Amino acid sequence: MDREQLxxxxxxxxxxxxxxxxxxxxxxxxxxxxxLMEFNSVIPxxxxxxxxxxxxxxxxxxxxxxxxxxxxxxxxxxxEICYE
Amino acid sequence: MYTPAxxxxxxxxxxxxxxxxxxxxxxxGLMKGTIFPELYFPYRRHHK
Amino acid sequence: xxxxxxxxxxPAKVGRANVKMAKYLITQYGxxxxxxxxxxxxxxxxxxxxxxxxxxxxxxxxxxxxAHLEIIATLVxxxxxxxxxxxIKAADLGGYYADxxxxxxxxxxxxxxxxxxYIQSKGDPVADLHEDMAAEEKARATYExxxxxxxxxxxxxxxKFLREREIVHFQRFxxxxxxxxxxxxxxxxx
Numbered sequence: 001m002d003r004e005q006l007x008x009x010x011x012x013x014x015x016x017x018x019x020x021x022x023x024x025x026x027x028x029x030x031x032x033x034x035x036l037m038e039f040n041s042v043i044p045x046x047x048x049x050x051x052x053x054x055x056x057x058x059x060x061x062x063x064x065x066x067x068x069x070x071x072x073x074x075x076x077x078x079x080e081i082c083y084e
Numbered sequence: 085m086y087t088p089a090x091x092x093x094x095x096x097x098x099x100x101x102x103x104x105x106x107x108x109x110x111x112x113g114l115m116k117g118t119i120f121p122e123l124y125f126p127y128r129r130h131h132k
Numbered sequence: 133x134x135x136x137x138x139x140x141x142x143p144a145k146v147g148r149a150n151v152k153m154a155k156y157l158i159t160q161y162g163x164x165x166x167x168x169x170x171x172x173x174x175x176x177x178x179x180x181x182x183x184x185x186x187x188x189x190x191x192x193x194x195x196x197x198x199a200h201l202e203i204i205a206t207l208v209x210x211x212x213x214x215x216x217x218x219x220i221k222a223a224d225l226g227g228y229y230a231d232x233x234x235x236x237x238x239x240x241x242x243x244x245x246x247x248x249x250y251i252q253s254k255g256d257p258v259a260d261l262h263e264d265m266a267a268e269e270k271a272r273a274t275y276e277x278x279x280x281x282x283x284x285x286x287x288x289x290x291x292k293f294l295r296e297r298e299i300v301h302f303q304r305f306x307x308x309x310x311x312x313x314x315x316x317x318x319x320x321x322x
Contacts, residue, residue: 010143014110017141020196021119024300025104027188028307035104042110060138072138079206083143084286087310096313097262099306114142117296125299127276127292 001081008053009081015046134195141199142293145286146210151223154211155241156281160204160294162238162246165270167204171197173251173267177260183315186257189308190264193301200294205236207290258316261309265302272298 001009022039029035054060058071066072092098106121113119116126160166174194181187212234220229228243238246252263275295279288 006143009139010111010114013139013142014114017114018107018110018119020192021107021113021300024189024192024196024304025102025120027192028185028304028311029101029104030185032104038104038107061135063135078138078140078202079144079209081140083140083145084147087314097265097306098310099265099303101307101310102303115293117293118300120300123300123303124296127279127295129276129279 001076005057006081006083008049008056012046012049012053015042015049018042019046134198140203140206141196142203142290144203144206144210144290146207147284147286149214149219150211150284150287151215151219151225153282153284153287154208154215155223155225155228156278157204157211157241158208158236158239159241160271160274160278161201161208161236163240163274164250165267165274166240166246167197167201167271168238168246169250170267170271171195171201172248173253174264176251176253177264180253180255180260181257181312183311185311186261186308189304193304196297196301200297203290203294207287208236209234211287257312258309261305261312264305265309268298268302268305272302 019039019042022035022042025035026032026039050060054064058074059066062072064072087098102120102123104120107113107119108116108121110119116124118124162168171194174190174197178187178190178194181190215234217229220226228237228239231237240246252260254260254263272295275291275298279291279295282288282291
């Protein structure tokens, strides 16, 4: 995996992690309006980076339309990537 | 939701509720394992 | 239901292959305080939680633990990859090799297979949330002992991430416990 793809993948991980942190916080603080606003502002950023990544490097889930042949199974799978 | 000290009773465990104030940037949060600075308690390695 | 996303939660780094470390680390895959036990514990306890917050947090943390399971698998896979028979023998992993080659299996560091006896589901939400908080502390301690055993800064970077998640989960379970206790009190007295 080239440096550019790895950088975008890490950006995606960071945004998804931020969304998860607010998700767990909001589970026990459902009426915290500030945290809810933060969560709502992260989601469009996450979606944008996810879309950019998928356009360039292929589907992240099997719920994306695929070019021919079926792109979902393309390597590398997550455990095969060199993250160092 | 938040139990003040004078309403706490015996034979019960309490963890104080987090009150959100600040957050780290997405990348800094990912590297630290939390986006909440008040929940960041890094391990200080010790040798026995 | 669950939908698989083809990415890790965190970039799982390994500085160099190290069979001995793989043997220690595999306890977080299939050991008593490992990620499989954590995920299955929370996902089975959620059915008898009385409040929406508790149902949500057990579902979401149980799901995050599956992502941690995948990170541990990736680390073990990378630590074992390309290991020679001599290295496997030197790390005292010959018994594991005879049964699994380098395939991943749910065992602890001594080769004991995973068992449902590692987890509890009491049907009492207060008792179960206490178990969950204890489980997070035990997993945190395990990550600290693993960091003590490892001299690989890349590996330790990932282990520190996973350790910090245990602290955040403990906080969320603690908040959930209070919500559940207040809910049960309100049912009892009013």
